[in-house]
Amino acid sequence: MYPAQDIKIAVDAIVFGYSNHQLHVLLVRQKFAPMQGQWVLVGGFVHDGESLQAAVERELREETGLTVNYLEQLYTFGDDIHRDLRMRVVSVAYFALVNSTELRPHADTDAEEAQWFPIDQLPKLGYDHDHILEVALQRLKNKLTYQPIGFDLLPEYFLFSDLENLYYSILRQEIDRRNFRKKILGFGFLEETDQISKKNAGRPAKFFRFNNLKYKQLQEEGIMFEIKFA
């Protein structure tokens, strides 16, 4: 009925950030055996009286001190019995986004080291975290095309060229700048500000801002966010 079951439940978080025109992932150095010293995803065991989501949030706070912009359940990894060498662990993985202008996670209590890695310069990860990361990355790529989550990776005020570059660097698809702009502006959830950037060479660019309230409204009116590429 209520069997003696010898399986533990953990949570892991795949935290994506974007800076320097590149997608980054947050990793921590594992403190304990059996993966001591290896880079792994943020995570840990669920406490008895704690919801799954609360567990992820706690681990993020404890190990990295950062608060995320977006968080959703990704997938539960439990088909490989030997993910963890010492005992059976089922891990509920969460997918998180931060707008990492404040890139440095201030290492709090738990983590010796937490560090952002560019997606194409990852170290070998412990456990099956390579695989989990792969699944998360796929989710990110998919979601980018049908939900406006790119804005959760950008600072509140951003340039159109930032947004475009974010899409380009993650999806690695050619984008026609003019059509892209037309399409996004057409949705009507971006606010134009009167701030102007002169950081780059060339004509100064306006800063934009994602209006989430407006997006919710439009969504209820039936508009569909969707970005396809030639």
Add this chain to the structure above:
Amino acid sequence: MYPAQDIKIAVDAIVFGYSNHQLHVLLVRQKFAPMQGQWVLVGGFVHDGESLQAAVERELREETGLTVNYLEQLYTFGDDIHRDLRMRVVSVAYFALVNSTELRPHADTDAEEAQWFPIDQLPKLGYDHDHILEVALQRLKNKLTYQPIGFDLLPEYFLFSDLENLYYSILRQEIDRRNFRKKILGFGFLEETDQISKKNAGRPAKFFRFNNLKYKQLQEEGIMFEIKFA
């Protein structure tokens, strides 16, 4: 490190079938307290040496004797600490489709009773299974529009009117029969057979068949399955 954790892991399956022009869900009558006698989803505890997916498949076999056509992980429900009254249980829910021409699940060992319920004549379910079912139904509706899973709910050979009715009855959206047919045929993964149905009044209809191999090919060539409605 490896804490004394008092949480059990279960799996549940939401099995959808389609017959009689209606979507159906498979339920079983719970044999044990605390929900004895109540209708619930097929499910049970995961065994120690068993993958999650294997656990679902075993439960389906044991409780209903049927093999599914499509199976994927849906979501892990573990935020409500008191889902189960007696102890904490985290449930990994799976989403399954059968082409229920053989509608009667032959009740094997475990299940007193297993029964198909039309989606709009459901009993009150035990645990939080109402909620889980709701999530599953939403997934079905979404997937129907961007993956050719409708065919997993139909017999191998089917009429276009069946397919149309399936979409109509699940999504409750008006469909223009002629444009719908044109669109689906346009994908190129349906095989026309020379069998003909005279079941209905009116002009006899050809039977069609979903060619999954062809679909995979076309998918790699970049075609996207997508069905939108006016």
Add this chain to the structure above:
DNA sequence: GTAACTTTGCGTATAATTTACGCATTCACC
């Protein structure tokens, strides 16, 4: 048998959306 009705299957005109570009604007740099 034939008229009425029902469902299937094909086609075409129109509207809407996507794609491919051209080019003026506005700054920095030399």
Add this chain to the structure above:
DNA sequence: GGTGAATGCGTAAATTATACGCAAAGTTAC
């Protein structure tokens, strides 16, 4: 001032979606 670089706006062509009309091939009613 000329050159180059990034931004911002617009327009024509191609593609796709929508709204229907209607012939074909059966069944049913009388």
